[in-house]
Amino acid sequence: MAIPEVGPILGVARLLASLFGKKPVHPHKNLEARLIARGVIAELPKELPFSIVDSSGEQYPGIYAIGLLIWNRGNQAISGSDFVEKAPLQVKIGENAKIAGVRMLPENEEADCQASRIDDQTLKVEFDLINPKEYVFVPIFITGNPHVEVKVTGRFVGQEEPIDKMALEVKASxxxxxxxxxxxxxxxxxxxxxxxxxxxxxxxxxxxxxxxxxxxxxxxxxxxxxxxxxxxxxxxxxxxxxxxxxxxxxxxxxxxxxxxxxxxxxxxxxxxxxxxxxKQRVSLSIFNWGKPVVLPARKLRRRTVEDWVQ
Structure with a gap:
């Protein structure tokens, strides 16, 4: 009785193991920033004898919240010192809105993180350390257009992918x-x-x-x-x-x-x-309730030579 040749069988087994088995991963850093929520905090038409006022006395017709998630999806920790001096982690909004406030809510309560307002449309985000799979949730409070465009910029050592994933907000699954x-x-x-x-x-x-x-x-x-x-x-x-x-x-x-x-x-x-x-949205603002809202189409950034940091 002839013994069947086992070489092809072993080859197929190795192929299946490589496809469905646990693949080895190389050390990499992948910091992702994306929007996960937009909402109305408070609105008042100017005809009403009331005002929305912050602690400094500035009045607003409406306050809206934008939920920004900063998530370390790599397998290496990312520290604040990894960012290059000329390209820190910043959040920028369009000219048709203004930042009224911001909070930082890290997953680890012992984490040291803060956000400072550079101008009416720009925030600088700083943190000591984000371990693999950890995240920081950043509620940004704005006034003006609640559907304003948001961009995240920054470069750090070992960066493999662009940080900005804002295009996922308008992309239908x-x-x-x-x-x-x-x-x-x-x-x-x-x-x-x-x-x-x-x-x-x-x-x-x-x-x-x-x-x-x-x-x-x-x-x-x-x-x-x-x-x-x-x-x-x-x-x-x-x-x-x-x-x-x-x-x-x-x-x-x-x-x-x-x-x-x-x-x-x-x-x-x-x-x-x-x-x-x-994605299709319907406005919940009292100023244009029920109006269909279609955000401008955006493409996910691809890595370019400018993203490489040695």
Missing amino acids: LGERASALLVLAMIVNAVPGFFGGAWLIHQQYGLPTIVSDPDSIPKYLMIPFILGGFVLGVYFYSRVLYWFQRRSYPEGFPLTADLEPPLRESIKGLWRTLFQGR
Whole structure:
């Protein structure tokens, strides 16, 4: 009996082990800064006899919070002394907003970190040490445009990737794109799926068959028909609720539903999410409640020769 050759088998085993096994990693530093939240702290229209005032007496029409996460995703510690003198870690916002305050919330309470305001649009962030997998959360309080663009700059010794990951804020994930595709498909299918499916079922099987013997109707007819009926039912139900709500108030009285984006704008937002990879937001500010907000598209920075530090 011939002994099978084991060389190819061992080669395949090594290949699988290299693909699915734990890969060795070289020492590297990777500091990542990205936005994880935006929110309204307080807003007051100028017509009201009140003011939002800070401890120095300066008044603001509104205060908004931007949540910045600084995270060491490498396997080596990063200290403040690693940053070069000419390129410290800084946070810059656009000209259409102004920094009103900032806090530093490190994961380790014993960490020494601080943020100082250089001017109305720039912060300098300093820390003693961020160990691997540790983070510092930086709530930045601003006034002006709550959706202002934010940039993070800085260079440190051993840097492998650019720090700024702000583009992730507006980039839709694969799951969000899949959800947008599903919702768009249901909306597009609503009218032809329901009425076209009902007509085909009537012609071939008779409409009473939907109730008496639904299993005899092919799935390719029943599924579009049911989904179309569901979407149309939800839409007309919301319109009926709005009609009853409107009757409870004087004519022309503004309702919250009046400020919600129309179906056309919602479809545009889903389209941008699916084909352009851009997230869709709706403003919660009292100054433009319900207005769709589309942040400008940004690309993740790629490392260039200027990022190398010897």
